[in-house]
Amino acid sequence: MSIDFQYPEFEVERSEDCVYCGRCVKECPNGVHILTEDKKLRTRPQGCVACHRCAAFCPTGAIQIVRSRHASRANANWSEQAVTEITKQAATGGVLLSSMGNPENYPVYFDRILINASQVTNPSIDPLREPMETRTFLGAKPDTIHRDANGNILPQLPPQLSLSTPILFSAMSYGSISYNAHASLARAAEALGIFYNTGEGGLHEHFYQYGPNTIVQVASGRFGVHKAYLNSGAAIEIKMGQGAKPGIGGHLPGAKIVGDVSRTRMVPEGTDAISPAPHHDIYSIEDLRQLVYSLKEATGYQKPVIVKVAAVHNITAIASGIARSGADIIAIDGFRGGTGAAPTRIRDHVGIPVELALASVDQRLRDEGIRDRVSLICSGSIRSSADVVKAIALGADAVYIGTAALIALGCHLCRSCQTGRCAWGIATQNPELTRRLDPDEGYQRLVNLVTAWTHEIKEMMGGMGINSIEALRGNRLMLRGVGLTQKELDILGIRHAGE
Amino acid sequence: MREGSFRNLSGCAVSAMISKEGRRFSGADIIRSIRVMHDRSNGLGGGFAAYGIYPEYQDYYAFHVFYDNMAARRECEAFLERHFDIINLSKIPTRKIPQITDEPLIWRYFVAPLPTKLAESQLDEREFVARCVFRINVQLDGCYVFSSGKNMGVFKAVGFPEDVGVFYRLDEYEGYAFTAHGRYPTNTPGWWGGAHPFALLDYSVVHNGEISSYDANRRSMEMHGYRCTLQTDTEVITYMIDYLNRKKGLTMEEICSVIAAPFWDTIERMEPAERQRAEYLRNAFSSCLITGPFSIIVGFEGGMLALNDRLKLRSMVVGEKDDMVYIASEEAAIRAIQPELERLYAPKGGEGVLIQVKEGAGQCR
Incomplete structure (x- = not known):
């Protein structure tokens, strides 16, 4: 000893x-x-x-x-x-295990980027006096316009997600987090007019009522995936990777596979739920296309399909491939993204910062003329409304928040989720602990957080003289770097402060 | 530093007049109108677009070109000869006046694409012409095509707009529509190509404002093959109009619903069919929404469109008398040339004013 x-x-x-x-x-x-x-x-x-x-x-x-x-x-x-x-x-x-996002001392590019404001030549706009719009649509945009015999536009778009504000709750499975945590997220998404994501653990039957505000995930373990599940949500997300653990699968220990978790996942009680590292029906991009279209077939082409990938070295080529595979939305998860459990070495050393990945993917899709075919969701440590504004100006359509949402629910970032003994009743299935999270309070706190961020986003937009969020998207002139090398600035597609 | 190597912001004056009957009239009035707004410019750029001025060459693209020197001209003419039938070429007639100095070589060509080249390119004629203009402007040093439409022309220079009009002898041209621009750039390289209007094919834009959506719009247009070499609002707005109208087939009314889209809460109050249409346009072309202050006047073959930003952060008034419609940043600029107006109003923010010349009228095609 x-x-x-x-x-x-x-x-x-x-x-x-x-x-x-x-x-x-x-x-x-x-x-x-x-x-x-x-x-x-x-x-x-x-x-x-x-x-x-x-x-x-x-x-x-x-x-x-x-x-x-x-x-x-x-x-x-x-x-x-x-x-x-x-x-x-x-x-x-x-193997050492850890949880939540990479805490190591790598550069945080969001903290090296500053936002613009209007002076003299262009008025700033007061969001308390003038409309300030944050409504966001996610989904492919049409290539050609169709008209009827009288020349009227036939307003037919591929399936879209409509968000009141460009923020979604990212995938956290029932199992990794508690029933009450899911209830809080689902209710908040509904109240806010945004979306939450089931993660890979299936959807508890109680939460089907929140389907219009739910994204259902299909991951490599296919836990809890069936036709009713796919059709219950507003969109389907194929999880190819996760920023916290690119290249590896998941492992929910048998101890957490109890009761409803077991039923929802369709995994016997006490059995470990192991998500393989790859999808075993996807060994290449053409296989991804088949899964995308299988899911679209299963849901009558009524729902957008999101493909979520971890930000890794050749993310631009990967994203380009995904955009051509029939996906409607690409979610890019950076190396700071959270997890309920991951090998420490993977979490802390694999993947790249999402700011760089996002900027280069947005530019690559534009270079190839296919940026309108997909929407981009950025995730992996969005910590404040300023990060949201910076991500959108770099080129994201919207952001996923996971860790920030958990903090709103009481998480204190002790990074011990893998123990299953979350004192705040979030990342645990122990009934003594889960009841500590009151979904009435939890949902209200999530609503508060997103409402507060939306107010702040509007203030920053108004300062820039922008009164609609789509005019901020990819508007990189609104950003300047501080203390960055020319190479970093080039990748981010922004100028240095003072330029 | 040349225009295009930095982002150039400017305030401005705009004025325009059009005969709905397609009746041609002299360019003298538009000079008088823009002169009234002298203080809205700072002498660093002025210009005009004139429609219906080349009826004798109405089937040919009229290229107006600035050259830095003779070598540039030779290079450009060689390019033109490889791609076009040149029906006529000449210097653009000017008056020497003390207010306008340092002029480049200013030439005009009436051209038609060579049928063999056009067939080889597999492009439609207008796209072929537009791409040739981009090639000259981006690839040939010291050459700048600043006007490329049929039966229309842009005339612009560094100086106050009223002097630019005199310099180009605009009073000697007759057209059915004119637009004018006086520029107040916050910094300037003093390059003639940077003055406004900005034009591509028969689309011309004069603009007063500074749009906050610039880089979102620019990056979207660059994805669609446009090269924004000047880094000005007017350039990117022109490309958006060209993209939405010529390439995507949107009507001018529909374009208003894209670039100055109604607010979502306005859309929600619309009748279902109209709401679906407005939602569709806003969503499908969200990268073409313009935010920030602007008042623009778009000239095109057979008409004109005036549009303010959604909050009307820039002034613009419209006056009407008989078959004439006048548009200007200030009422005084209209009163100067037509004191007796039947109607005078300020269009609401985001409310486009579309004037179309009567079908088959006069010299207008």
Whole structure:
């Protein structure tokens, strides 16, 4: 045991305000707080993940989670994390697992891009006084216009998704997150006039009522996929990859395949649900085309098909292939995108930043004259309304938010989803924990978040003198880079600040 | 620095007049009209588009070309000879006046595509001509075709617009429609090609404003094969009109519903059939929506379209008298040439004013 000793990352500080009520003991799913028989509180900090549940619910505000002061000899090369991880692997022989998005210190291009505003030559527009439009349509645009015998336009478009604001909730499966989390997302999507995404775990029968605001996902494991499922949503997403773990599949442990999760996924209780790395009917682009059209056949060509891919090195060629495969929408998921569980090395070292991927895909599709054939959704760590504006100005039609939505539901980014012991009742199936998320409150908080962002998007648009979101899409002159190399600016298709 | 190497913003004055009967009249009045708005320009660009001025050559494309030097002219003429029958060529007649200096070589050609070249290209005639214009403007150094329509011509220069009109002897031309532009660029390279109107084939655009959707529009047009070499609003608006009208077959009314699309809450209140049409146009051509202030006057064969941005952030008024329709940034510019108006109104934001010359009228085709 001693060879594997690791000092806990966090410690719990309890102030004299503690009244020994034991609430922290009840709240902590990791057994950090222990109430002894003599009504004293002891701490077992090894289990602490810094989820802040205890601190948030301590009636006297007596708890503070602090970073451990336990010191190692400083080493700029062998970080404490590297040493810790080797020790763990030496003990277990296992692959390291992590969750949520890549936390490592790579450049965040969104933070190196600034937004324009009008001065003198062009008036800014006040969104409180003038219409400011964020309605967005996703789907292929027609190549030729058809008219009737009298010359009137026949207004026939390929199937479209209509969004009140260019934000969707990204795919998070029932199983990886709880029933109440799904209920919150579904209700919020309906209230906001946007969409949520089932993820690859099927659709709980209770949520079919939210079908007009639901995107149903088809992933490599095909869990919970059947005709009624495909037809229940407004669009179908084929998940080819995920930004957090490009090139690999998924693994929902048998412990989470219980009750309704098992029924919804159509996987026996207690059996691991393993999504293969590739779709085994898609080994190349022509196979993707067959799946796209199979799904369109199954749904009478009434629903747009989204193909979601991870941002990887040759994303431009991949996206071009997808645009020619019959897909209506391409979702590009960057390397910061979240996950319920992924091998740490994959999460932290595979894939590329979504800003670069998005900019080069948008430009490539334009160079090939096929940008109007598809809409682009950008995802993988959209953290604020400013990121939304920047993504759209780089060329996205809309963005997916996952992590931000979970934070609205109470997630504190402790990055421990893979343990299944989410203290906030989101990434868990433990009934004691899932009931902590109240869908009435959860849905309202999601509505608040998206409403607030939409207000901010309108303010920024108005500042630029733009009163409709489509005039912002791909409008890269509205962006400037700061502290970027010429190569980075060229890929982003923007100029440096001051130019 | 030459126009096109940076994004050039400008405020402006516009004026236009058209006879609905297709009656031809002298260009003297349009000069008087734009002169009134002298203070809306800063002497860094002015110009005119005139329709119905070349009836004797109405079947030929009239190319107006600026050359930096004789070598450029020789190169361009060699190109023209390889692709066109040149029916007539000459210098464009000008008056030497002290207000206009540093003029380039200004030539005019009446041309028709060589049938063999046209057949070989597998393009329709207008697309063939448009592509030849792009090739000259993008690939041939020191050559710039600034007018390329039939029975119409653009005349522009660096200077105040009233002086530009005198310089080009516009009073000696007769047409059924004229548009005029005085420019107030916020910076300028002083290049004649950068003055307005901007034209492609018989489409010409004069524009007052600064559009905030510029780069979204530009990148969309470039995807459709247009090369935006000047980085001005007027250039990209002209290409959008050409794309939507000539290539996509939208009517001018439909184009208004695209570039100054009604707000969604207006669309929601429309009758079902109209609503579907408006939704379709807005969605299908969303990259051609223009935001930010603009008032534009589009000239084309047989008509004219005036349009304001959706919020009417730029002034524009329309006056009518007998068969004449006048459009200008300021009422004074109309009153200067027609004090007795039967009707005078300011079109609402996004409300296009389309004037079409009577079918088969006069010299208009």
